[in-house]
Amino acid sequence: MFGKIVFATSGAPDCDSAARVAFDMAGRYGSEIIVFHCLGILGKGDSNLVRDVRTGEEVDADEEYLEGVREELRTTYAIQLSGCPKARIEIAVGNPSREVLRVARKEDADLVVMGARGQGLEVGGFYKRGVIGGTHEKVAKSARCPVLTVARPAASFWGGFSNIVFATDFSKASESAFKLAETIAKDVQGDLHLFHCVDLDRLQSPIALTQEGIEARLAEARRKIHVAYAAKLGDLAKRTTIEVWEGSPYVEIVKFARERQADLIVMAHHTRELDPDERPFGSTLEQVLVRATCPVISINRPDKLPPAGDA
Amino acid sequence: MPEGIYCNKQPVTTEEALKALLSDTRGTKYYAEMQELEVDREKLWATIQKTFKSRMQTWLDVCARCGLCADSCFLYLVNDRNPEQVPSYKIQSTLGEMVRRKGDVDGAFMRHAMEVAWSRCTCCNRCAQFCPHGIDIGVMMGYTRGLLYSQGFVPWELKIGAGMHRVYRAQMDVTTEDWVETCEWMAEEQQDDWPGLEIPIDKEDADIMYTCNAREPKHYPEDLAEAAILFHIAGENWTVPSEGWEQTSLSMFAGDWEACKLQVQNVYAAIERLRPKRVIGTECGHAHRATVVEGPYWAGRPDGQTPAPYIHYVQWVAEALREGKLKIDPAKRIRQPVTYQDSCNYIRNWGLAETAREILSYIVEPGYLVEMTPNKEYNYCCGGGGGFNGIGKFRPMRNKALLTKRDQILATGAKLVIAPCHNCWDAIRDLEEEYHIHIDWSFLKPLLLKMVIVPEHLKPKDEEDEE
Structure with missing residues (x-):
C-alpha cells in the first residue's frame, strides 16, 4: 500500500516509537524505506557546521563526519534494517522540515513517518519542540503524501491497524483523508469510525450556544457524514460507525479514539493560519498527535493517496 | 613550494576542483600550503600597473594619516581603539606598501594583508563619509582583495565561493x-x-524579472515562495529566468574580478533575452551592489547601466504600498518595539534610507519604531559584511565585531530587527546565537505576508465554511 516510506528521524531514542511503526509497516507492506536524518544548526539553513546530536558541539559537516553519522544510524537501526531488504540511509544538512519535504518530493514518497514529538523533546537543541510551526507542522501542511506521526511510546505498540478513527472538519482536505481512511480500512479489513466535533469555541452567538442550537448542529453534522462519507462506503459501511460530539475538537478526537480503542487516527492537516499569535496551542492536528495513544496519519492532498486496495 | 595543490594562484574552474577544495575541512591543508605560497612579484607589479589608476593613486597620496577615519570604523572602536585598526593605517600598510614597494613583497606580507583585508575591513565604506579628502578606503580594500586573490592569498571559503560562481554561475551548487x-x-x-499562483519561468516581455540569492533556492526556498505570493497579491506580471537568476557575487567578496564579470554577464544576458521592463532583486545588500551598482562596469557596459532598470526589493515594496498594490491591515501592523538594520550596500551606498522608512510607515504602528544610533547612511555594518560572516578562520574576530550591532540593538530596546539583507540577517542571527539578547529578526517578506490584505478573488474558494 505504501511502496516507499521516508522515515524522518533524529536518530535519538525519542524516535524509537516512530521507528517501530515505520519498520513494521515497511515489513508488512514490503515497502522501500529511506531512513532520513537532517543535521544542522537551529534556525540556520546553510552552514558548514552542524550541531552534533550527542555532544551538542558544533562540528564540521565534512564527508568524514557525515559518513560517521550514517554509520551511527546503521548501528542504531541495525536490527530493523536487517529485516528490510529495501532500506537505505540518507542524510542532509539544513532546516529539518524543509529537508524532509525535499527528500519526500525527490523520492516521490508514499508515506512520511515522523517521531520526535511529545515529551518536550530536544535533541542537541536542534529538533526543538515548538508548540507551533515545528517540523511536523510544516511537513504535514506541505507534504503531498500522507504523514504518519508517532509521538508517544504508547502509540507504537500495536499489531497492525484494525480500528480506525477518521476525524473530519468537512474541508476539502478532509476528503483526501477520508479516502485514505477508507483505503486503509478496506485493506486491513478493519472497523472505521467516522467522527466530527462541533467546535464550541467557534460558536459565539447566544442562540447557537443554546442546547437546542448545539443539538441541531450535531444532527446536521451526522447527516453530513452520512451523505459525504458513509453513503460511499459500500460493504465497508457494515463495519462503520458514525459519531458527532461537541466541545474542543482536539480533546474530543483524542477521547473518542481512546473510547473506541483506535489504533490509527486519520485526519487532514488543514491549517491556513500558522501565526502563533492566532493559534497559540497549535492546530487541531498538532494537538491530537501529541496527545493520542495511537499513530496519527494526516493528509492534505489527493495526489499521493494509495490506490484503493483489494476491496 | 611555489604552488600548493589546494592553495595556488589558479581560480577554481571545475566541479572536481571545487569538490577537492571542499573536502579539505576548514581549509586546514589550504592554509598550511599558503604558508609556503610564493608571491609572483613581477606579475603583482604588472597587475598593479595595469589596474591601479589615478583615483586610488591620488587617494593613497593625499591621505594625511590624520586619523579622522578612526572613530568612524566600528572595528577600530570594538577592538579597543587598536591603532592597527585605523582605516588609513589598514590601507597604507597593505595596498600602500604593495604600491610603494612596486610589488616587492613576500608571502608573510601577503598573509598579513589577507588578514587585514578580510577580517579588519568589511568594505562598508562608512569611513569615506568622514574623510576630509573623501578617500574611500572600502573601495581600496576591495581592490586590495583583488590583488591578494590574484596571488592566491584569499580565505578558503571565498576561494570556494568564487569557484562556485565560475562553475555554477551561482554562489552555491544550484544548477539550472x-x-x-x-x-x-x-x-x-x-x-x-493561493489558487492560480505561478512562478513563471523565462516569460518574455514581462513587467518584472526577479533575481535572488542562491541560498534561497538552496536552503530557504520558502523565501522564493513568499516573493511569488507577494507578486501574486500585487497582481504583477513577473518572471524568473532559468539562467541568470543569481544576483549575488561571492566573487566580489573574494576579489575574483574575472568571476565577477562572468556572473553579472549571465544576469544581463537573461535581461536581454527576456526583455523585462525592469528587474527586481531580492532582499540582499551585496547582490545589489554587485549586480546593479558595480556590475555594469565589470561587464564593460559603456553607459554604466544595467540593460533594464534594476531596483532593490525595498524599492518595489515601497512602491507597491504607495500605489496600493499591497494593502496593509492596520490592525496587524507591528506593535512591539522594532528597529531597522540599514544595510551598507543599498542604504549607505545606494541611498535607499528613506525608501526603507516609507515601508516602515506602513507596517509599523506609529510610536513603535526605534531607530538605531547611528542610523540610515551612518549606520554601522552588521558586523558580518564583505564576506566576514562566512570565513571560519576569522570567526573569533567576526564574533567580536558583532558586539557593535548587539549594543546598538540593545540600546533601542527593540524586540524585532527588520533586516532586509542576507548578510545582516545572518549576522543578527549569529549575534543572537552568540550573545542571547532575546530578539527576533526578519526579512520583509514574511512580515508583509502576515499583515497584507488578501483580495477576495485571490482567496481559495473550495472551502466550505461550516459556521
Missing part, C-alpha cells in the same frame, strides 16, 4: 535544473492556499 525544479516545487506547495 535545481533552480527550475525549486520554482516548480514552491509553486506547487502554495497551490492550495
Whole structure:
C-alpha cells in the first residue's frame, strides 16, 4: 500500500516509537524505506557546521563526519534494517522540515513517518519542540503524501491497524483523508469510525450556544457524514460507525479514539493560519498527535493517496 | 613550494576542483600550503600597473594619516581603539606598501594583508563619509582583495565561493535544473492556499524579472515562495529566468574580478533575452551592489547601466504600498518595539534610507519604531559584511565585531530587527546565537505576508465554511 516510506528521524531514542511503526509497516507492506536524518544548526539553513546530536558541539559537516553519522544510524537501526531488504540511509544538512519535504518530493514518497514529538523533546537543541510551526507542522501542511506521526511510546505498540478513527472538519482536505481512511480500512479489513466535533469555541452567538442550537448542529453534522462519507462506503459501511460530539475538537478526537480503542487516527492537516499569535496551542492536528495513544496519519492532498486496495 | 595543490594562484574552474577544495575541512591543508605560497612579484607589479589608476593613486597620496577615519570604523572602536585598526593605517600598510614597494613583497606580507583585508575591513565604506579628502578606503580594500586573490592569498571559503560562481554561475551548487525544479516545487506547495499562483519561468516581455540569492533556492526556498505570493497579491506580471537568476557575487567578496564579470554577464544576458521592463532583486545588500551598482562596469557596459532598470526589493515594496498594490491591515501592523538594520550596500551606498522608512510607515504602528544610533547612511555594518560572516578562520574576530550591532540593538530596546539583507540577517542571527539578547529578526517578506490584505478573488474558494 505504501511502496516507499521516508522515515524522518533524529536518530535519538525519542524516535524509537516512530521507528517501530515505520519498520513494521515497511515489513508488512514490503515497502522501500529511506531512513532520513537532517543535521544542522537551529534556525540556520546553510552552514558548514552542524550541531552534533550527542555532544551538542558544533562540528564540521565534512564527508568524514557525515559518513560517521550514517554509520551511527546503521548501528542504531541495525536490527530493523536487517529485516528490510529495501532500506537505505540518507542524510542532509539544513532546516529539518524543509529537508524532509525535499527528500519526500525527490523520492516521490508514499508515506512520511515522523517521531520526535511529545515529551518536550530536544535533541542537541536542534529538533526543538515548538508548540507551533515545528517540523511536523510544516511537513504535514506541505507534504503531498500522507504523514504518519508517532509521538508517544504508547502509540507504537500495536499489531497492525484494525480500528480506525477518521476525524473530519468537512474541508476539502478532509476528503483526501477520508479516502485514505477508507483505503486503509478496506485493506486491513478493519472497523472505521467516522467522527466530527462541533467546535464550541467557534460558536459565539447566544442562540447557537443554546442546547437546542448545539443539538441541531450535531444532527446536521451526522447527516453530513452520512451523505459525504458513509453513503460511499459500500460493504465497508457494515463495519462503520458514525459519531458527532461537541466541545474542543482536539480533546474530543483524542477521547473518542481512546473510547473506541483506535489504533490509527486519520485526519487532514488543514491549517491556513500558522501565526502563533492566532493559534497559540497549535492546530487541531498538532494537538491530537501529541496527545493520542495511537499513530496519527494526516493528509492534505489527493495526489499521493494509495490506490484503493483489494476491496 | 611555489604552488600548493589546494592553495595556488589558479581560480577554481571545475566541479572536481571545487569538490577537492571542499573536502579539505576548514581549509586546514589550504592554509598550511599558503604558508609556503610564493608571491609572483613581477606579475603583482604588472597587475598593479595595469589596474591601479589615478583615483586610488591620488587617494593613497593625499591621505594625511590624520586619523579622522578612526572613530568612524566600528572595528577600530570594538577592538579597543587598536591603532592597527585605523582605516588609513589598514590601507597604507597593505595596498600602500604593495604600491610603494612596486610589488616587492613576500608571502608573510601577503598573509598579513589577507588578514587585514578580510577580517579588519568589511568594505562598508562608512569611513569615506568622514574623510576630509573623501578617500574611500572600502573601495581600496576591495581592490586590495583583488590583488591578494590574484596571488592566491584569499580565505578558503571565498576561494570556494568564487569557484562556485565560475562553475555554477551561482554562489552555491544550484544548477539550472535545481533552480527550475525549486520554482516548480514552491509553486506547487502554495497551490492550495493561493489558487492560480505561478512562478513563471523565462516569460518574455514581462513587467518584472526577479533575481535572488542562491541560498534561497538552496536552503530557504520558502523565501522564493513568499516573493511569488507577494507578486501574486500585487497582481504583477513577473518572471524568473532559468539562467541568470543569481544576483549575488561571492566573487566580489573574494576579489575574483574575472568571476565577477562572468556572473553579472549571465544576469544581463537573461535581461536581454527576456526583455523585462525592469528587474527586481531580492532582499540582499551585496547582490545589489554587485549586480546593479558595480556590475555594469565589470561587464564593460559603456553607459554604466544595467540593460533594464534594476531596483532593490525595498524599492518595489515601497512602491507597491504607495500605489496600493499591497494593502496593509492596520490592525496587524507591528506593535512591539522594532528597529531597522540599514544595510551598507543599498542604504549607505545606494541611498535607499528613506525608501526603507516609507515601508516602515506602513507596517509599523506609529510610536513603535526605534531607530538605531547611528542610523540610515551612518549606520554601522552588521558586523558580518564583505564576506566576514562566512570565513571560519576569522570567526573569533567576526564574533567580536558583532558586539557593535548587539549594543546598538540593545540600546533601542527593540524586540524585532527588520533586516532586509542576507548578510545582516545572518549576522543578527549569529549575534543572537552568540550573545542571547532575546530578539527576533526578519526579512520583509514574511512580515508583509502576515499583515497584507488578501483580495477576495485571490482567496481559495473550495472551502466550505461550516459556521
